[in-house]
Amino acid sequence: MTIQSVERSSAPDSIKSREALRAAQLYYLQDLTMDAIARELHTSRSSVSRLLSFARETGLVEISIHSPLDLSTRTQHEIRTRHGVTAHVVPVPDRISEVDRLERVAISAARILSGLVDSNMTIGIAWGSTLSAMGRHLLSKKTHNVHLVQLNGAANTRTSGIPYAGEILSRFGLAFGAEPHQFPVPALFDDPETKKALFRERSIRRVLDLQRRTDLAVFGLGSPAAVVPSHVYAGDYFDQADHAILRDEGVVGDVATVFYRADGSDDGIALNARSSGPSLDELRAIPRRLCVVSGLSKLDSLRGALEAGIMTDLVVDEDTARHLVDA
Template identity: 55%
Template sequence: MFVEREQDVLRAASMYYLQDLKMEVIARHLGTSRSTVSRLLKKARETGLVEITLRPASTRAPGLGRSISSAFGIETYVVPVPDHAGSVERLDQVAMTAARLLGSWFDSDMVLGVAWGTTLAAVSRYLAPKPTRGAAVVQLNGAANMRTSGVEYASDLISSFGSAFGAAVHHFSVPAFFDYPDTKAAMWRERSVRRVLDMQRRADIAVFSVGAVAGAVPSHVYSAGYLDEADVRHLHAEGVVGDVCTVFLRADGSWRDVSLNGRATGPTPAELQRVPRRMCVVAGDNKVAPLLAALRAHLVTDLVVDEVTATALVEAAPGRPHARPRAARTP
């Protein structure tokens, strides 16, 4: 029987952390099993023999998170990334953090509302399997457009969330935008549509990003046939800077009198505010204006954002007061 001694703990920790040897190799050296080596390493950490510290080089993340949280009264998770990081790397890092947080929050007998888009597709790729019971995932906005049905794209994305959590999936088989507000009103009376709308209202968590009208990398809703050129010109004329769940916002967070919103199928900001926890996942310089609009519309309770975008956000909205600041978090 292997008796744990201080020198064995030291030897195991030295070989693992300093010599970079695998546990199987260490076990052979010590004449014991891999599980015992794992236990020795755990003891090394618990006794303080080994201390693990993460030191991101010159990161501004903690201070940025506190500034955003204080300004808007939300939980903020700023993901440290180098200033030279490309858009794909920034998105991947933010998506991984959002997926980890979502996995820790979502559990059995809960309802998760998911809005489709490029950012949420990235989040779906990093979801770790977590079986639940009695849970459901519901699509928050329609997907069909003038070019394609859009159903396959949104369906695969929503289904990936359901698969990760072993949850029932509720698709929303309507267009992203109706041609006429009257058509939307009629569809909203249909029982099949009302069933999905009811599931959306029961959501415990909503996860979404923000779409940007302008920028070098247009958001999916503006680049995949959901709007024609006349629609985009109209949005610019009305001062729209982006959208949340395909509902359009001006820079000040107003949305009620934006004409295209009468045809949109996503939840309105007033409806979205009823969801207890609302995670917004953002990466990209062109997302600063729509993110600020979403914050001013009080649509976000938890923000996951990369360090570069967070810096631009703080610079765009300095010193904005809020009555009830929340704690900032840095993953």
């Protein structure tokens, strides 16, 4: 159980936050009943209930459950032992659609991310279906001097990608009071030389420099076989020749449109020379890297990513995690 403090302000939202914080401290730390809290705060029991709900919804209160007998806890420990990754396994029913499974995982990932974000950070965001789902469930957290930087371009032959990637960045920015920095380049260049030339432009170098100063990267994993289609595979990002490269090179997934094989290798994959995303080496240089994965159809992509060592933290649904450790 963690209860966050709030800064003093005369704004109505801050007054409500202070009242919610006081109610949470009395309820969770001093074990007072709602009736007792209502008497102390000179309000009604229903108002106390609303304040406690507000405290949870806004991240003032974070609740964690730890049990050595829980299957998810044992699975998390197994992933940590095998792969050196801090895992958060999300319980989900066996009979659930892949869309609902993604929503469950996205809700948990959004709350975990809130605990990782702090002031004076630069956060790298790789757009995609998973991050789009996370953006709908983010908790507001008061920070200052936080920068959000888009890790890979989103443009293709049909769209600039700005509305899609921009909406994701905007949601994260609003949640953390952060300044978003878009990356206005193609997801995949037609020619590696064009990429090199554009990356020499000062306006683009400014974003690249921000990416290199990233403290925390947040990303999902793309997969050619995903039931909930990864945006890069469902959109107009590949032509037939590109799809042939994916097949011939044995690509099992990507992170920020950088592709890798089942053994975690990425050398010699021609598409990577044209990708706007950070190389796997550049990604591994980021101190904290939160990866969010949902669905058995992404199991091969997850295994390859773990072999590549591109994550420090993992949020994954229980079924996929169980298959990962059973293998």
